[in-house]
Amino acid sequence: MDTDSFESAVKLLANAKHICVSTGAGMSAESGVPTFRDKDGHWSKFNPAELASPLAFARNPQKVWAWYRERRSQLATVKPHSGHRVLADWERRVPQFTLVTQNVDGLHRRAGSQNVLELHGRLELTTCSGCTFSRVDLDDLGPEPRCEQCAARLRPGVVWFGEELPHAALSSAFAAAEACDVFVLIGTSGVVYPAAGVAEAALAAGVPLIEINPEQTPFSSHAAIYFAGSSAVVLVGIEERWKARTP
Ligand code: OAD
Numbered sequence: 001m002d003t004d005s006f007e008s009a010v011k012l013l014a015n016a017k018h019i020c021v022s023t024g025a026g027m028s029a030e031s032g033v034p035t036f037r038d039k040d041g042h043w044s045k046f047n048p049a050e051l052a053s054p055l056a057f058a059r060n061p062q063k064v065w066a067w068y069r070e071r072r073s074q075l076a077t078v079k080p081h082s083g084h085r086v087l088a089d090w091e092r093r094v095p096q097f098t099l100v101t102q103n104v105d106g107l108h109r110r111a112g113s114q115n116v117l118e119l120h121g122r123l124e125l126t127t128c129s130g131c132t133f134s135r136v137d138l139d140d141l142g143p144e145p146r147c148e149q150c151a152a153r154l155r156p157g158v159v160w161f162g163e164e165l166p167h168a169a170l171s172s173a174f175a176a177a178e179a180c181d182v183f184v185l186i187g188t189s190g191v192v193y194p195a196a197g198v199a200e201a202a203l204a205a206g207v208p209l210i211e212i213n214p215e216q217t218p219f220s221s222h223a224a225i226y227f228a229g230s231s232a233v234v235l236v237g238i239e240e241r242w243k244a245r246t247p
Contacts, residue, residue, distance in 0.1 A: 001229050001237075009210050009225050010242045016181035018096035021087055022173075022198055023103060023231075026187020026213060030232045031078045033105050037189050053161045061153060062143045068156040072123055072138045075105055083186075083232035084111035086239045091115060098176035102188060102195045104158050117169040117176075119195050125157025165194060177202040184210045186231050190217040
C-alpha cells in the first residue's frame, strides 16, 4: 500500500463518471460482523448445508431460524464504520454510483448509501414460503414462525445456496459493472457465484479494477490497483487524498 497506489486510485475515481463498488463480508468485518471463510468466520464453525439451504430449512426450520435469530440480534449491536460512510459520500459526489453487495446486514443503507443492490437479500427481511407476505424488522419472531395470512412457514429474506438471486438486482449489477468507468471490489473472497461474476464482467469489459482486501483473491492479479489492507483504513486513506486534491 504505497503512496503511488493511493494517488493512482484517486485519479481513476475522481475522473470517473460512473463508479461501481462491490462489497462482501470483509466490508463489515471492522463493524464486528463475522465473515464466512476467514479463520473465525461462520463457515469455520458451521456447515452451510445445514443452515443456508432450502433443504436445511425444510428439514429443520427451528435450527435455521435459531441461527438467523442470533445473527439478527447481533445486528442490533453493530453500526457502520468510516469506510461505509466514505462510500455513501462517493454516491453523493459522482454523477453515477452503483453499490453492489453480498452483505445482508444493511450497514450500507444505514451509512446513507441509497443505490444499493443487495444480491443476497436482507437479514431484516422476513418472507412467506407460501404467499407474498413480507415484513422488515429485527423482531424475534419465535422458534418457527408462521404467516399471519396463509399459515405457511415464514423464512428469512436471504438467498440460500441453490436459490436464484433477485433478477432485477443481479441484472442491474451486471449492467453497472460493464458500463462503469472504475470497479472497486472490497472484502470478498470472490468465490461465490453469480456474485463473483459481476466483477468478472467488469474485467471482461476492460474496466479497471481496484481491489481492497488484506488477503489475495482470484481477482488480485487482475486488479489495476490492489490494496492489501482493510476496508475502513484503505477507504479513509483514499478519501483523505481525494478531498485534498479537489477541486
Ligand atoms: P468471505 O467470508 O468468503 O470472504 C471475506 C473476505 O473479506 C476475505 O477475502 C477476507 O480476506 C476479506 N476481509 C476480511 N477482513 C477484511 C477487512 N477488514 N477489510 C477488507 N476485507 C476483509 O465473504 P464473502 O466473499 O462475502 O452467501 O462471501 C460470499 C458469500 O458466501 C456470502 O454472501 C454468503 C457466503 O456463503 C450466502 O450466504 C448465500
